[in-house]
Amino acid sequence: MLEWLEGDPLNGIAITITFFISLVIGRxxxxxxxxxxxxxxxxxxxxxxxxxSFLLIISITLMKNWYIPAAVSFTGVFAAVGMRxxxxxxxxxxxxLVLGLFILIIQALTNGTQTVTFGPLTFYSEGIEYGVLVFxxxxxxxxxxxxxxxxTRENELIESxxxxxxxxxxxxxxxxxxxxxxxxxxxxxxxxxxxxxxCGFPNKSSxxxxxxxxxxxxxxxxxxxxxxxxxxxxxxxxxxxxxxxxSGETTAPLNRKDLFTxxxxxxxxxxxxxxxxxx
Amino acid sequence: MHISDxxxxxxxxxxxxxxxxxxxxxxxxxxxxxxxxxxAYLPRIxxxxxxxxxxxxxxxxxxxxxxxSHPVGxxxxxxxxxxxxxxxxxxxxxxxxxxxxxxxxxxxGANTFSMGIVGAFSGYFVFRLLKSYTSLWFSAGMAxxxxxxxxxxxxxxxxxxxxxxxxxxxxxxxxxxGFIPTQxxxxxxxxxxxxxxxxxxxxxxxxxxxxxxxxxxxxxxxKALIGMLFILSVITAGAYAGYLGGGDNTGIDEVxxxxxxxxxxxxxxxxxxxxxxxxxxxxxxAGILGGLVTGYFWGGFxxxxxxx
Numbered sequence: 060m061l062e063w064l065e066g067d068p069l070n071g072i073a074i075t076i077t078f079f080i081s082l083v084i085g086r087x088x089x090x091x092x093x094x095x096x097x098x099x100x101x102x103x104x105x106x107x108x109x110x111x112s113f114l115l116i117i118s119i120t121l122m123k124n125w126y127i128p129a130a131v132s133f134t135g136v137f138a139a140v141g142m143r144x145x146x147x148x149x150x151x152x153x154x155x156l157v158l159g160l161f162i163l164i165i166q167a168l169t170n171g172t173q174t175v176t177f178g179p180l181t182f183y184s185e186g187i188e189y190g191v192l193v194f195x196x197x198x199x200x201x202x203x204x205x206x207x208x209x210x211t212r213e214n215e216l217i218e219s220x221x222x223x224x225x226x227x228x229x230x231x232x233x234x235x236x237x238x239x240x241x242x243x244x245x246x247x248x249x250x251x252x253x254x255x256x257x258c259g260f261p262n263k264s265s266x267x268x269x270x271x272x273x274x275x276x277x278x279x280x281x282x283x284x285x286x287x288x289x290x291x292x293x294x295x296x297x298x299x300x301x302x303x304x305x306s307g308e309t310t311a312p313l314n315r316k317d318l319f320t321x322x323x324x325x326x327x328x329x330x331x332x333x334x335x336x337x338x
Numbered sequence: 339m340h341i342s343d344x345x346x347x348x349x350x351x352x353x354x355x356x357x358x359x360x361x362x363x364x365x366x367x368x369x370x371x372x373x374x375x376x377x378a379y380l381p382r383i384x385x386x387x388x389x390x391x392x393x394x395x396x397x398x399x400x401x402x403x404x405x406x407s408h409p410v411g412x413x414x415x416x417x418x419x420x421x422x423x424x425x426x427x428x429x430x431x432x433x434x435x436x437x438x439x440x441x442x443x444x445x446x447g448a449n450t451f452s453m454g455i456v457g458a459f460s461g462y463f464v465f466r467l468l469k470s471y472t473s474l475w476f477s478a479g480m481a482x483x484x485x486x487x488x489x490x491x492x493x494x495x496x497x498x499x500x501x502x503x504x505x506x507x508x509x510x511x512x513x514x515x516g517f518i519p520t521q522x523x524x525x526x527x528x529x530x531x532x533x534x535x536x537x538x539x540x541x542x543x544x545x546x547x548x549x550x551x552x553x554x555x556x557x558x559x560x561k562a563l564i565g566m567l568f569i570l571s572v573i574t575a576g577a578y579a580g581y582l583g584g585g586d587n588t589g590i591d592e593v594x595x596x597x598x599x600x601x602x603x604x605x606x607x608x609x610x611x612x613x614x615x616x617x618x619x620x621x622x623x624a625g626i627l628g629g630l631v632t633g634y635f636w637g638g639f640x641x642x643x644x645x646x
Contacts, residue, residue, distance in 0.1 A: 109443075116343045116444050117351070128344070151439035155342035162345065162501065165512060170502065193345060193501065200344030200442060208437050216437065228366050228373070228380075233430045235384030236391065240434070243385075243392045267530060274534030277393045281418065281539060284389040288382030295381065 103324075104317045105215040106222045111324050112207045116200045118328050122335040125192050128199035135202025144209050151205045152198070159197035166190035213237055235291075243280055250276045340435065340449045341493060343442030350500040355447030358429065361455050365426040383419055387427035390415040393535075394431070409528045412453055413461025413485030414535060417478060421462040428454030452492035461485025461532075475537035476559045482532025486525035490517045558636075 103111075119128050139148035167190045171183030217234055254272055264272070313321070346354070372379045394411025415424040429450045435441050441449045465481035472480075494513035495506075502509040612620035 113443050116442070117348055120344055120346065120348055120351070120444070154340075154440060155344075155442075158342050158345070161516060162497070165509075165516060166501070169509075169512065189501075196344035197342050198344070200444075201342055201439065204343055204436065204442060205439055207443075208439060211437075213437070226366055228370055229362075229426065229430065231380060232369075232384045232387060232426065233433070235381060236388045236427075236430055237434065239385050239388035240391055243389050247392055247396070266527075270527065270530040271534050273396065274531050275538055277389075277396075277531070277535045278538035278542070280389045280392065281386065281535070282542065284385040285382060288385045289378055291381040291385065292378035296377075301377075 103320055104313060105211055106219040107313070107317055107321045107324075108207055108211060109216070109219055109223075111321065111328070112203050114325065115203050115328050115331075118332050119196050119199045119203070121332060122196065123192070124335055124338050125195035126338060127331055127335050128192075128195035131199040132195065132202045135199070135206055138206055139209070142209060147209060148202075148205050151208070152201050155197050155201035159194040162197075163187075163190035163194045166193065239284075239287075243284065246283065247276060247280055250279060340432070340441030340453070341445045341496060343444050346445055346448055346496065346500045350496070351444050351447065353447075354445075354451045354496065358425075358447040358450045358455065361422070361425045362429050362450075365422040365424075368420075368422045369426060383423055383427070386415070386419055387430065390418075390427065391431045391434070393531075395435075409482070409524070409531055410453055410457050410486045410489050412457040412489070413465070413481040413528070414478075414532045416458035416462035416485070417465050417481060417532070417536060418539075421458045424458040424462075425450065425454040428458065448496050449493075452496060453489050456492040457485040457489035460488040473559050474540055475533040476563075478536035479529040479533030483525050483529040485532075486521070486528040490514070490521045490525075493517070 115131075119131065122128055136145075136148065139145050166186040167182045168180075169183065169186060170189060171185030173184045175182045175184050175187070214237075217230065217237065220230055220233070251273075254276060369379070369383060390411050393409070393414070395408055397408065412424050412428050415427055419427070429446070432441055432446050432449050432453065436443050436446060461481035461484055464484040465477050468477035468480055491514055494517060495510050497513045498506045498509035609620075
């Protein structure tokens with residue numbers, strides 16, 4: 060088996076060297092590709108991404124065949140695999156899947172006149188058809204939304220809302236909420252841990268006791284929010300904030316490249332609707 | 339459960355967006371008016387919104403099913419900051435939740451309508467209605483229960499209107515029944531959570547909840563709830579035993595009608611209403627009327643006297 064070692068070691072040396080050097084180069088290519096992929100989401104403007112995702116989801120709900128929504132779903136899965144975000148994707152798609160299945164089952168069991176029997180169960184063929192269509196639409200739309208989430212940051216979202224003419228008060232409340240949701244989640248977790256570490260709050264308590272404990276933490280957080288709200292207000296005042304102050308920030312207009320990308324992708328969405336109508 | 343993208347037809351997406359925008363615009367008007375008088379209201383309402391968001395994504399134990407789920411949270415928010423401000427907060431919360439794939443982008447209008455408008459307003463009205471007559475925790479708990487149930491009834495209606503427009507009433511009932519195994523126990527969990535949070539805030543005398551507690555009804559409320567649970571258990575056990583024995587759960591009304599009142603002609607207003615809206619509505623009406631009258635005259639029946 061190992062005759063080549065004695066007879067012709069050069070082959071072994073050659074293959075070893077080339078394999079390991081190629082391994083390093085291959086790894087380097089993958090890393091480079093990954094770094095490009097991380098910024099690829101940002102090649103498309105966030106505002107366009109939101110707008111086009113919205114339009115694509117609307118167009119998916121207009122479709123009368125399940126083929127294109129299924130194709131969109133598979134594209135979403137492949138894109139998630141390509142971005143190495145399959146676990147995030149699969150975690151986020153569970154809830155829409157459950158709702159889609161719920162609708163599919165109800166439609167299959169109740170909607171229609173022509174019956175199909177599978178063992179002890181009787182289904183309606185029209186219901187199955189419609190249920191599968193709705194299910195495919197739900198999965199496709201969720202895939203589009205998840206891809207949007209994966210490639211967009213929270214602050215980009217809020218910034219882009221200004222371009223969509225969202226009222227300033229709404230944006231101010233939204234930015235405060237985004238800032239403090241993380242703070243209060245962390246504080247809530249600490250309070251829960253502190254509560255559990257005390258003898259009066261065992262894990263194996265009754266339902267009412269558990270709810271009472273959760274409610275105490277919730278109540279405490281609400282109190283803290285009230286107190287911190289006043290602190291935040293004082294901090295805002297000290298920085299010259301006034302209720303009628305206008306934000307100096309203006310959103311940059313879409314550049315030509317963005318517009319061109321938008322038009323191309325929008326044409327693609329229209330083409331998908333057209334294909335669905337022709338099928 | 340929030341409605342995901344891809345379920346609602348575009349015309350319904352548009353309708354729910356329009357209705358929600360009207361309420362959010364009114365909510366923003368109220369908030370802006372309040373900010374002009376008290377500028378500290380802006381960070382306060384935002385932080386309260388953040389806390390309610392955090393509480394509403396906590397997993398709470400759900401009785402019967404043995405699992406855990408998220409409360410709606412909007413009845414609690416409506417009690418603390420008012421229903422219109424709650425609509426704005428829940429609209430923002432649903433927008434942010436869409437970006438963790440809870441709900442969807444195109445269904446923000448529909449979800450805000452069911453959760454923010456129906457849930458918050460129904461919960462708030464129940465709280466306002468009950469707080470003068472029953473204990474604070476019970477009023478808040480009932481607000482949580484009502485808000486949670488109404489949210490899911492509204493969600494079921496939205497699904498029925500969009501998916502089965504030819505037979506809305508039938509599918510509305512069907513989707514509502516489909517939600518019951520998970521959502522009814524969750525509604526009871528929301529009852530307990532909302533009731534306890536509000537009582538906690540009141541007992542700490544933080545000034546956040548300033549409603550005076552009704553002094554005489556706490557014990558009575560507890561007894562009434564225990565009685566309700568006992569009778570519900572007896573009915574459920576009896577129905578299940580009958581079902582196991584081969585019964586079809588069609589009720590005993592026909593037996594009573596033929597044996598106790600064989601000559602009666604059932605054509606009154608109540609019968610017509612029940613024919614139109616279903617028997618449970620008629621029985622619920624009878625329950626409300628009977629409960630109100632009995633509760634009102636309770637002291638007279640039992641000989642209790644309330645000194646001023």
